[in-house]
Amino acid sequence: MANRLTLRQNVESLELTSSGLIAFRDAVAKMQALSADDNRSWMFLAGYHGFSQFQCWHGGRIGLNQQALTYDLFLPWHRAYLITMEHTLRDQNAAAALPWWDWTSSGSHRVGVPLAYSTRRIGKTPNPLVSGPVPEVRSGRVPGLPPSPARKTTRSPGDPEDLPTADQVNSVLALTDFVDFSQQLQDIHDQVHGWTGGRNGDMGTIVFAGFDPIFFAHHCMIDRIWYLWQLRHGVQNVPPDYMNKPLAPFPLTVGDVLDIHRLGYEYAQASSSHD
């Protein structure tokens, strides 16, 4: 791991032709060009979250018949996923860093998906942030349902005014208990997934969301909110029994991912309140 901290920036603050976005798009395009069987490829890493490995964590899992809450690894699992994706991108282009999408911003509430993720071509070059490759889903898996050929992700975003607001985020940041905070932040996260995917878009369901490049900008925003919460309420503030929980398939535990500086990155313009 490099000694210098990688700076994750607000994507709306970056010009489309800025060096940061050029490097990021270059790395994404190179990953997308690799075959699904290559474990450095976009499709391979997207498959950690959804089809076909389904290793992601969402929500506290309540056992059948009202058993007690087990534990909720939503935030630490996705932090481990983001750092794995960022390192894989930097293996393709060492200047690449994941940007974050502030869906509470006035710009997002006006235009919705940021231009960096919706502009189809940058000059003469197709923009790899508009969509990502999805592997073939072969027939015969579920009787009576059609096969799905290899394709690119799509989006049908909703009305920009329906995106979450800064007030919603500030209410969540005020919660003091980690599990309570995580549950409420996940609800905002769920809202943005449904909004971005729309009726049949890939961001809208767990199975294909990770294939859409904007997934990672959305999750950087979620991770950044957790970081802001940690600045207020303590970096180590998770239930003690969480610390040694593994975050499969990544070689990390919850305790390993609590300090983002130890993981080698920082968020630009982060402060202890959500502005």
Place this chain on the structure above:
Amino acid sequence: MTKGGIDMPKAPAAKSRKKAAPKKHVTTAIGTESLATGFVRADLVFDGLDHSGASFEARIFINNPDADANTEMTVQNRYAGKFHVFGHGGCFGDVGHCEVRGVPRPYDPRPAHPLTPMRKVVIATEALRREIKRNNGKGLTLTIVPIVRSGTVRCDYENVLKFDRVSVVTYA
């Protein structure tokens, strides 16, 4: 913490996967006599919530059984809050892939199945305070209106809202 709740009747198994209007659910009355008075926070807690299918928004109205997807989310309409579900999108494995395991054995080290029904907590302090007062100690009926936001060809849109139980939990 005090709690009152109601179980949801089991939804019939889906007969078709075609896109149909999602069904809302109206609970029977939830008693409020046992709830602490003067609470500082009140939640609507949904347990056993299914998230295997489409992604949806669920809008909650109190004592307004006629509420539907066109009802404005206002105090006048007794709107209490909403939650969102990021759905799995249906099953993309072979038969049995998405079957949730039963009660885990005491020493089974694996975490619960990813599709184990989840809990959603809607913080609805002001709405519950207002409606409990307005209702003068009588039970509260919840109308939960699902609005599908996203899905796949493998989702049952009509029966997207499925949960075991909803409770009112107050904190003094």
